[in-house]
Amino acid sequence: MGGVPSELSDVALSPLERLLRGSLGHLILKPWFDATTLRVLTRWYFPLSRAWAAALAAEGDVARFAEQIAVGRRARALLPALVRRVRDRWAAYQEADARWEDAFFGAGPALAAVEAERLDKAAALMGSRTLFVPMHLDRAVSPVAWTIEDASSVARRHGRRRDHPETAFAERMRLDDIQASRGYRHARGIDGWLRFPPPVAAAGNTAWARVSAPEQPGAKRRSPPMPSLVFAHGIGMEPEWWGDARDPFTGLAGRGLRVIRPEAPWHGRRRLAGTYGGEPILARGPGGLLDFFHASAVEIGHLVAWARTTRGGPVAVGGISLGALTAQLVACAARHWPPEMRPDALLLVAPSRSLTAVSFHGSLSRGLGVPEALADAGWSEETTASWLPLLDPIGEPAVDPDRIVVVLGTFDDVTLAEGGEELIRDWRVPAANVFRAPAGHFTTSLGLSRDAAPLLRMIAILEQTPAE
Numbered sequence: 001m002g003g004v005p006s007e008l009s010d011v012a013l014s015p016l017e018r019l020l021r022g023s024l025g026h027l028i029l030k031p032w033f034d035a036t037t038l039r040v041l042t043r044w045y046f047p048l049s050r051a052w053a054a055a056l057a058a059e060g061d062v063a064r065f066a067e068q069i070a071v072g073r074r075a076r077a078l079l080p081a082l083v084r085r086v087r088d089r090w091a092a093y094q095e096a097d098a099r100w101e102d103a104f105f106g107a108g109p110a111l112a113a114v115e116a117e118r119l120d121k122a123a124a125l126m127g128s129r130t131l132f133v134p135m136h137l138d139r140a141v142s143p144v145a146w147t148i149e150d151a152s153s154v155a156r157r158h159g160r161r162r163d164h165p166e167t168a169f170a171e172r173m174r175l176d177d178i179q180a181s182r183g184y185r186h187a188r189g190i191d192g193w194l195r196f197p198p199p200v201a202a203a204g205n206t207a208w209a210r211v212s213a214p215e216q217p218g219a220k221r222r223s224p225p226m227p228s229l230v231f232a233h234g235i236g237m238e239p240e241w242w243g244d245a246r247d248p249f250t251g252l253a254g255r256g257l258r259v260i261r262p263e264a265p266w267h268g269r270r271r272l273a274g275t276y277g278g279e280p281i282l283a284r285g286p287g288g289l290l291d292f293f294h295a296s297a298v299e300i301g302h303l304v305a306w307a308r309t310t311r312g313g314p315v316a317v318g319g320i321s322l323g324a325l326t327a328q329l330v331a332c333a334a335r336h337w338p339p340e341m342r343p344d345a346l347l348l349v350a351p352s353r354s355l356t357a358v359s360f361h362g363s364l365s366r367g368l369g370v371p372e373a374l375a376d377a378g379w380s381e382e383t384t385a386s387w388l389p390l391l392d393p394i395g396e397p398a399v400d401p402d403r404i405v406v407v408l409g410t411f412d413d414v415t416l417a418e419g420g421e422e423l424i425r426d427w428r429v430p431a432a433n434v435f436r437a438p439a440g441h442f443t444t445s446l447g448l449s450r451d452a453a454p455l456l457r458m459i460a461i462l463e464q465t466p467a468e
Contacts, residue, residue, distance in 0.1 A: 048132050050143055055128075056273075092121050104181035110182035143368050144283050149288070161294070165390075171298050188212065198265070209262040211261075212259045227314050228260055229315075232322070235278040265295045285374055315345075316345035328351050346404040362415060363413040404427060414440070
């Protein structure tokens with residue numbers, strides 16, 4: 001990928017985007033950064049997240065915390081203060097979130113300051129992971145609380161879906177159940193949210209999505225059709241709690257594109273008690289993966305229908321990493337969906353043809369001990385093979401290859417570059433729609449802030465799609 005296209009260079013930039021687009025950007029977006037990031041995630045972020053989740057579940061009770069996490073002798077004296085601080089930050093976030101929900105979905109008014117307060121309290125809560133650094137140094141914390149489901153249980157719950165792929169993602173909900181919030185203006189346009197009851201029970205509580213749209217001054221009685229992109233985030237990426245300053249897609253409103261970013265099941269406000277964002281996907285093994293992709297794919301399908309119904313323009317589906325794996329599954333499941341749920345285009349950043357290969361051979365999975373935990377629970381690459389129709393993009397997508405854009409890092413060892421290349425070959429994606437960078441997994445996605453060519457290609461495809 002080359003330089004920064006001027007068409008997107010004049011939108012309001014976050015500090016990270018300015019850094020990546022500046023003279024230091026080419027030094028950061030190199031494989032050394034990926035190796036460093038991987039070490040930080042596997043040795044620090046995930047273990048600290050595990051301790052943080054245990055502290056939240058303990059609600060200030062040291063004994064409850066100690067039931068989940070083994071504490072070294074030197075760190076025991078610190079523990080009462082740590083769990084209390086996490087409890088207090090959680091309470092502060094809940095208060096801010098309640099005010100936020102009332103402002104945007106209740107009595108109002110929907111002010112940018114209310115959203116800023118929510119993000120501030122959320123960032124403080126998420127940052128409290130660092131409180132457990134001394135404890136982790138004293139006695140290393142496991143990055144995942146494994147609860148891997150056995151094969152017979154998985155078969156009981158998902159066997160019918162596997163045997164009837166045409167109805168495997170068939171859950172339906174009324175679009176009237178999707179409630180839109182008020183919006184607020186900011187430098188890039190107007191942001192608002194959607195909330196709705198998840199159509200798949202395994203997804204847990206209320207589903208959420210942020211909607212970022214361009215402001216259209218002098219709106220007419222009937223607004224013209226607007227293209228939309230439903231974009232899914234990766235595992236552990238919780239923009240609704242960390243803030244979205246690192247997301248290059250927030251600037252697309254400047255090109256007239258509405259971006260809908262669902263909060264994935266088991267992340268952020270949808271976090272399951274006693275876990276950190278995305279942990280059940282890892283901890284439950286194949287059963288967790290099946291539940292996650294089932295719920296996430298069906299929700300995205302309904303968001304496509306909502307986007308098409310509300311503005312009438314073409315709708316693309318995309319994602320980064322885990323989000324890309326979800327989006328490619330959506331493209332295949334959509335063969336059995338009604339037309340309004342089928343995406344018109346795809347944008348896949350760091351996808352892979354085989355989820356099994358990612359789980360057993362990807363560097364992040366290996367760094368977290370996923371292959372060993374699966375083997376201990378009786379799972380292997382062979383025993384997971386029968387579940388591939390519910391996990392991998394099997395067969396032709398419901399999207400024309402000319403309308404699929406793929407971004408790959410040639411040194412990606414997390415979702416595996418060779419898996420992305422295999423997907424491109426199988427789906428016959430044209431060369432003009434494939435963007436390769438000499439980067440690893442994490443720098444591939446960060447690179448979109450420096451080089452917007454893939455995003456511009458997707459916008460061009462949507463602009464060429466007739467409005468319905």
